[in-house]
Amino acid sequence: MLEFDHVTFRYAKNMPVVLSDTSLKFGKGEFIAITGRNGSGKTTITRLLTGLEKPTKGRVLYEGKDITKEEASERSRFIGYVFQQPDRQMFMPTVREEIALGPYHQGKRGEELNRMVEKAMMETDTTALAEAYPRTLSRGDQQRVAIASALAMDTEYLILDEPTSGQDGHEKKMLMRLMESLQQRGITIILVTHDMDIVARDCTRVIVIASHKVA
Ligand SMILES: Nc1ncnc2c1ncn2[C@@H]1O[C@H](COP(=O)(O)OP(=O)(O)OP(=O)(O)O)[C@@H](O)[C@H]1O
Ligand SMILES: [Mg+2]
Numbered sequence: 001m002l003e004f005d006h007v008t009f010r011y012a013k014n015m016p017v018v019l020s021d022t023s024l025k026f027g028k029g030e031f032i033a034i035t036g037r038n039g040s041g042k043t044t045i046t047r048l049l050t051g052l053e054k055p056t057k058g059r060v061l062y063e064g065k066d067i068t069k070e071e072a073s074e075r076s077r078f079i080g081y082v083f084q085q086p087d088r089q090m091f092m093p094t095v096r097e098e099i100a101l102g103p104y105h106q107g108k109r110g111e112e113l114n115r116m117v118e119k120a121m122m123e124t125d126t127t128a129l130a131e132a133y134p135r136t137l138s139r140g141d142q143q144r145v146a147i148a149s150a151l152a153m154d155t156e157y158l159i160l161d162e163p164t165s166g167q168d169g170h171e172k173k174m175l176m177r178l179m180e181s182l183q184q185r186g187i188t189i190i191l192v193t194h195d196m197d198i199v200a201r202d203c204t205r206v207i208v209i210a211s212h213k214v215a
Helices: 042-050 095-105 110-124 139-151 169-184 196-202
Strands: 002-009 019-026 031-036 057-062 079-082 157-161 188-192 205-210
Touching: 002 042, 019 042, 019 057, 031 042, 031 169, 031 196, 042 079, 042 157, 042 188, 079 139, 095 110, 095 139, 110 139, 110 169, 139 157, 139 169, 157 169, 169 188, 169 196
Parallel strands: 031 188, 031 205, 079 157, 157 188
Antiparallel strands: 002 019, 002 057
16 A cells, blocks of 8 residues: 555745645555646656655655655655656666666566566567667657566556557557556556546546645
């Protein structure tokens, strides 16, 4: 379980409140949609969950433990994140090395590391891209590489920020099929989306953000 415990957040002292005294629970195995108007704070919520931002007030909990002070790099052992623009999270010269980066930092080497990378590529249908340069791939391919990176670290939570915006029907369907199969494997999916078809068809719960709160 991931939790916000009375979280209030503003980007800077003299800036308006984005999130006000909000408590939220993200349970194991759920497929949760976060929706709300432009600028309502959806991306901010994902950044607070991953540790890229820290609450102004309140706490973030993981399995009941206070992780408010844990950096994003530490939280990456259980939270995977697919950015709205995934090219911004690709740093390595090949897809294979990109996916290996996380488990490598966790201390995996040699055969074990190779196995984790191969398995993650199989699951996300990125094996054929293994030697490609990540930053020139299509957004859909980059998303699957980012998902593979999370799977190679055995992630428990996968957060995706508007992954289907600007994608055609086929790409969207492929991505949603992958999400469904990951949820069936017990991975908790947290999806920021405006797409009400996806919300209706795939999600077990919807969180609507309005006026700095859960509506
Ligand atoms: N780095 C930042 N510094 C200051 N203010 C920010 C920053 N990022 C976002 N904001 C402001 O915080 C509020 C919430 O932004 P956020 O990006 O979380 O909304 P969103 O719901 O993801 O919007 P969208 O649907 O457009 O992606 C907005 O008013 C936005 O202008
Ligand atoms: Mg956003």
